[in-house]
Amino acid sequence: MGSKVAIAILAAGRSTRMGKFNKLLSMFGNAPLVRLSVQHATASTGSKVIVVTGHMANEIREAVCGLNVTVVHNSAFASGMSSSVRAALQAVPHDCDGVLIHLADMPLVNESHMSLMIEAFNKCRGLSVVRATAYGEHGNPVIIPRKLFRALGDLEGDRGARQVIAASGLPVIEVEIGAAAMCDVDTVEALDAAGGSQP
Template identity: 50%
Template sequence: NLLVLGTLGGKRIIGAPGCARSPKENGFDWVLDRLIAGLDVTARDIAGMGVGGLLMEIPTRPQPREPLPAKAEPKVEIVLLAAGRSSRMGGPNKLLALFDGKPLVRRTAERAVGSKAAATIVVTGHQRERVRSALSGLDVTFADNPDFAEGLSSSLKAGIAKISGDAAGAMIVLGDMPGVASADLDRLIEAFRKSEGRSVVRAAHDGRRGNPVLLPRSLFAAIAHLEGDTGARHLVEAEGLDVIDVEIGEGAAVDVDTREALESAGGVLQD
């Protein structure tokens, strides 16, 4: 039974096993009940209680000891980048291209909002009013990037600056990836939580890294010092953090930087 019962200086001593910490009824409870009631407890009594371990809970005695509080899961927020100029399109804004009658940026934002992320932050810049209008009614927060012409790093910094103080990570979602679904985002979040919020998590396809990318808070300070049209890829390599690649299918590799790519993916450019 793993219990030790003795007397020292006229006082009862109980050597209790680990099961004594459990909220479920166990052999320790049976011995303690008897001693408090003034009943003698012999070696035969203890041996007759079984071979130790936990016993089934009974309705008359539910949860007598306070259980440990559940550990909170690492909180993740999404930074959706929608500030670019679509320069390779030669004029039209690719984020406003229609996919099944819906602007691409709205389609992407809806999938972000529909994921397990705690919040979605949309970074706007080029044609910000048109982009915001396309997202009307969605539960998103906007981060304006007046320096969008300087490149990707300026949008990353604007988005990360809006992340909540209690968030463990930020998932960087590109606005021009029509093949990424809410379920794909959830798979990245789940992998991040399993790492206890310490690892970089990347979407991948056929063993090749892609997007989105989920960054832990430990990288936020370094992102604030990025310059030019660069993302966080070199930071990930320089910091030496663990990187987890999650296979999500073709969506990780399909973006629509050119007219041909957009039309091939089913999009229709607007003026």
Template identity: 50%
Template sequence: MVSGGDHGQRSEKSIPSPHVFVVLLAAGLSNRMGTYGSKLLADFDGTALVRRSAHVALGSTADAVVVVTGHRRLQIEAVLDGLKVECVENPLYESGMGTSLAAGVSRCRDRGADAILIMLADMPGLTSGDLDQLIAAFRSTNGDVVVRAMGAGKPGNPVLLPKTLFEAVEQLEGDVGARQVIEASGLPVVYVEIGQAALLDVDTPEAVRAAGGTLNA
């Protein structure tokens, strides 16, 4: 009986786990891909890179996945068909990453997110376990920190942002990331080592091939 009473007290005092959403950025122009078009449609082990990235996000402990689309939107969204993701169009995608971040964060705020893990869709080395390490690190804190992946001691991606930074991210414009928001916030940054996957993105045809991908026109 005493044991049961203790358990009840702990349950009453338990704090709900924060809702962490993934914002998968898939709107970019792929400017360095030349005639090959979108790098996100490159084939990795029989799967388009953007769908592979969405699978990784869905396989994590995140509560939801929001994909921001823009360049080749219809093709990207067709590739994602059947997956439990929400696609949000960024009509300003040609202006740069800042507008995609703003669009994704705004949607997640509307859906009740407490934190957002920003994931680039062109990072083929990431696994669901990598994302889980970042999410677990955030959930072990008081909820007002930034969590960032590292590779061999160097800062990389993904980055997880708390709710207190949402408003600032929603004001981003042009081709900027969240770095200036993080630096201006003064919040502590928790670094999580996940290896070279944190540093590997594929911006060129050569990088796609070196990472094991096959290019499509």
């Protein structure tokens, strides 16, 4: 029996560099970006998918309507990413050995990438951090073992898991997924390059 890994999709950000629209509602084919990200997660081997909302929460919730996910709202989203991580951790089931933290604005990360990372986590029996890389460079997503949940929950501001990983002393398994690990859509130019269009 493999380790159970929940997938937390962070979809609370204000998308400030996009100007007047929320990048997570930009269209990729027939689906908003946030829905595409969630669909990939639900098709993977993750045991539960959690979506953290914040900015434009109603619109994000509507975009993922009908998918098998738990939606949690982060009322403190303006304080930065760490508040969304805390909100996600509170929704991770007690029987999960780790959580895969996925940023909703990364359109090239698919179910195969997530399943590959979960497989690597299983092989180390849930005792290591698993991090996606792009041609050897650190990227996202990342799987955090339960052992680090408390330290992760203590983060403040607009910070992710990097410093918790560095301070933990745990082994880090790197899973190469190519450009997907670095491709986010923070600007209109990046959105165009990734094949998306404005809503």
